[in-house]
Amino acid sequence: MDTPVKRSLYEPTQQNLIFPEMPAFSSHEEERRYRKEHLVGACRMFAKQKFDYGFAGHLTIRDPEHPDLYWTNPMAVPFSKVNMSNLILADHKGNVVQGDYAINQAGFVLHAAVHEEHPDILAMCHAHTIYGTAWAATGRELDPISQDAAAFFEDHCVIDEEAGKVAVEVQAGGKVSAAFGKYRAAIHRNHGLLTASRHSIDAAAFWFLALERCCQQQLLIEASGIKPVLVPPDKARYSREHVGSEYIGWLHFQPHYQEALAENPDMLA
Template sequence: MSQPTPMPIPVDRLRLALPPEGLSTAELRQHRKGRLAAALRLFGRYGHEEGVSGHITVRDPEFDDCYWVNPFGMAFAHVTVSELVLVDGDGQVLEGRHHVNQAAFAVHAHVHRARPRVVAVAHAHSTYGRALSALGHRLEPITQDACAFYEDHAVFDEYTGMFVDDSAGRRIAAALGPRKGIVLRNHGLLTVGDSVDAATWWFLQMERACQIQLAAMAAGKPIVIEHADAVATRTQIGSDLVGWINYQPLHTSAVRAEPDLLS
């Protein structure tokens, strides 16, 4: 007698913390700030910190052209909710006692403006992202996880020095288009999401995919997953909701290990 086919479990019955609904503006603001502080701690834990480089921005739920961001010059390991800075689209500090990295807003503000549904933008000078960017390569669908980025990331194929002017920010936002990530040639990676959780997960996954691709290229010629299979896999694992779900163990581990981040 054959075994019955298992039925998939509906997402709403999974015992997972799903994106919050029905929050007031103040509650949603505090929620986003807490996720931002935790994401920055994780960036520090994974070594995605290079001096004063690297930043994650999250859109304020009330003021669309204002963003919460990590303080300039503060180690990711020291960031707390109360230390976060609120800036307007021009990078002017509206709330907080620290300065902000202006390079963050030469790019981040333009991405946020071009993508009104994007809540968070993540960028750091990670090791393998920089290595792949130095080759000017995009990610290839050579693993299941890399398929999340198949035809859903871009390469900004120029180097303009430090991103301190509006022109570079506009061009990067245009090159990113509707995608979830971009390889900035000779610079690093940038990802976006409809939550801090999704944007951070995509960054961590994009960095890991860069590492795996470089290792595979060094060992031989990687076998590329066929187009139809890569598209189907992306459909299954490439949404921001799936990114959110995958990220939850990391968020929980950060908060449990470093509860002071929420202060």
């Protein structure tokens, strides 16, 4: 019998140990529920991390049966109050096709453009966070100052177009979506952070959290005035391969999801 190929070095070699497993689905409805549950879990994680800023911030996951539609959090509902029953389903033109709430216009412009231009991208996250917004004002990519930052080495970019301008016009989305043909994370100058995943909302949400933390770490280093020792390119690429994959992002998210379930019994209502 062939030995199953390991997706990461973190998968146990011993049998019968408890370890998160990616589910297999027997129907679109089953997969849809999973994606929606984890979208809600991502919103609750954003709430715990205090990523709220008024009505700003939007997370999306593509519908498995209707890939031209995506599920997203409702407009002007705090991340801590997003649940299964108030999610909305929208098309690429910003029309709500299922749900009672309005859509965030800026969320439509940015996310719809990325989802439409890149059919393989399943999920996307954006929020107005403290450290990501502060670092975005520098107009610089992050340096590989740590193993955590190395996860984004050569896999993120700075977007200068429409920087600082509220993204409510359709053309703004097109300029942002071009970046995600190559990268999974972007620093939109004078705006903030965006992440996308071809794997899951789990991965997009965790890598958003990781990117925010990397911005915080970089700002702390710069404030110290001490020049950091950077991870060499070959070692940064090695770390990115082993701790920066889509699967690892999914795996990292699972403790956050379990925590959200335990602390928020209303989230799947």
